[in-house]
Structures are given as C-alpha cells and as structure tokens.
Amino acid sequence: MNDDALAARLLDVIEHDILPLTQKGVAAGNKVFGAAILRKSDLSLVLAETNNETENPLWHGEVHCLKRFHELVERPPTSELIFFSTHEPCTMCMSAITWAGFDNFYYFFSHEDSRDAFAIPHDLRILKEVFGLEPGGYRRKNAFWSSASVDDLINKATKDVRSALEMRKAAIAAAYGSVSATYQASKSGNDIPLA
Numbered sequence: 001m002n003d004d005a006l007a008a009r010l011l012d013v014i015e016h017d018i019l020p021l022t023q024k025g026v027a028a029g030n031k032v033f034g035a036a037i038l039r040k041s042d043l044s045l046v047l048a049e050t051n052n053e054t055e056n057p058l059w060h061g062e063v064h065c066l067k068r069f070h071e072l073v074e075r076p077p078t079s080e081l082i083f084f085s086t087h088e089p090c091t092m093c094m095s096a097i098t099w100a101g102f103d104n105f106y107y108f109f110s111h112e113d114s115r116d117a118f119a120i121p122h123d124l125r126i127l128k129e130v131f132g133l134e135p136g137g138y139r140r141k142n143a144f145w146s147s148a149s150v151d152d153l154i155n156k157a158t159k160d161v162r163s164a165l166e167m168r169k170a171a172i173a174a175a176y177g178s179v180s181a182t183y184q185a186s187k188s189g190n191d192i193p194l195a
C-alpha cells in the first residue's frame with residue numbers, strides 16, 4: 001500500500017464521509033469524533049460513522065462504527081480492512097478495535113489535540129489514571145495491530161505531495177475547529193458523563 005495514496009484517501013474520507021455525519025451528530029449534542037472502515041485492496045469505503053454518546057456513552061465514534069459494521073449483512077473479514085479514526089482512539093476504542101480483529105488503525109488528530117484543541121481531556125486522563133501511562137505511552141505497534149497517524153503518512157511523502165497534503169490537512173482541521181466550537185457551546189446541557 002502506497003503511503004501517499006493512503007494519506008490522500010484518508011483525507012477524502014474524513015472530509016466527505018465522516019465530517020458531514022459529525023456535523024449532524026454535533027447539532028444533536030454529540031461529540032466531534034468519527035470513524036470509518038475502508039478496504040485495503042482499493043481503499044473504497046465500507047462505512048463511516050460518528051459519535052452518538054447522547055444515545056449511549058459507549059457509542060464513541062469508533063465503537064459506534066464497529067457496531068454498525070456488525071449490523072451489515074455482508075461483512076468483509078477484518079483482515080482485509082483499514083480502521084480510520086478522526087481522533088486517536090481512547091483506551092475503550094483501542095480495545096474494541098482489537099477485539100473486532102483489526103490489525104491496524106490510523107487517526108487524524110492526536111490525544112493531545114483532543115485535550116488541547118477540542119477541550120476533551122478524558123482520553124489522556126483515563127490513560128494516566130487507569131493505566132498509569134503518559135501521553136503516547138501505549139504500544140503503537142504490538143502483537144494485535146500497528147497504528148499510525150495521518151501525519152506519520154504525510155511526513156513520509158515527497159516534498160511536493162507533502163505540501164499539498166498539508167494544505168488539505170489544515171483546511172480539515174479548520175472545519176473541525178468550527179464543529180468543536182458548536183459542541184463546546186452546547187455541552188453544558190447534555191447528559192454525557194464525561195462531556
């Protein structure tokens with residue numbers, strides 16, 4: 001799999017498939033996180049989903065996506081699939097991705113971004129309080145999966161490709177800034193335990 005093509009495709013998926021769902025989800029009081037599943041063979045989309053914590057606080061973007069995946073009548077084997085998350089998965093979501101059988105995941109925003117740019121510090125707090133781990137302290141490559149950020153892929157690209165990808169990345173981050181502001185303005189009224 002070519003890293004440049006994968007980075008470009010993940011940017012397409014976040015912009016065109018996940019973000020529109022998240023804009024609707026946030027308007028209904030949910031958080032800004034989303035996820036998608038793609039085929040390794042041609043990077044086509046299997047499905048995209050978004051956070052639905054107003055229905056159930058366990059429906060993080062990633063877990064909600066896995067739930068919908070298991071509701072599909074025809075489901076490709078997870079060995080043939082890529083898992084993509086808008087934000088670095090929390091410890092629950094990482095475990096869910098593992099239990100679902102994926103050998104990989106990719107993400108756009110880091111845990112530190114969730115805390116600093118999105119004012120959602122819980123993923124890092126749980127990592128520290130429950131597991132005693134500092135940011136980045138989990139094993140990004142292990143016996144179950146290898147994980148990487150979109151930044152990792154972009155950083156491996158050639159200079160020209162890299163600057164084009166960086167520009168697209170900045171535009172997507174700006175769009176997420178706007179949905180994040182909507183979520184933050186509404187969150188005092190919601191019933192989510194760790195809002």
Ligand SMILES: Nc1nc2[nH]cnc2c(=O)[nH]1
Pocket residue numbers: 031033034051059060061062085087088089090093120122123
């Ligand atoms: N990655 C991720 N972190 C979260 N923290 C709270 N909700 C979520 C979510 O849906 N995804």
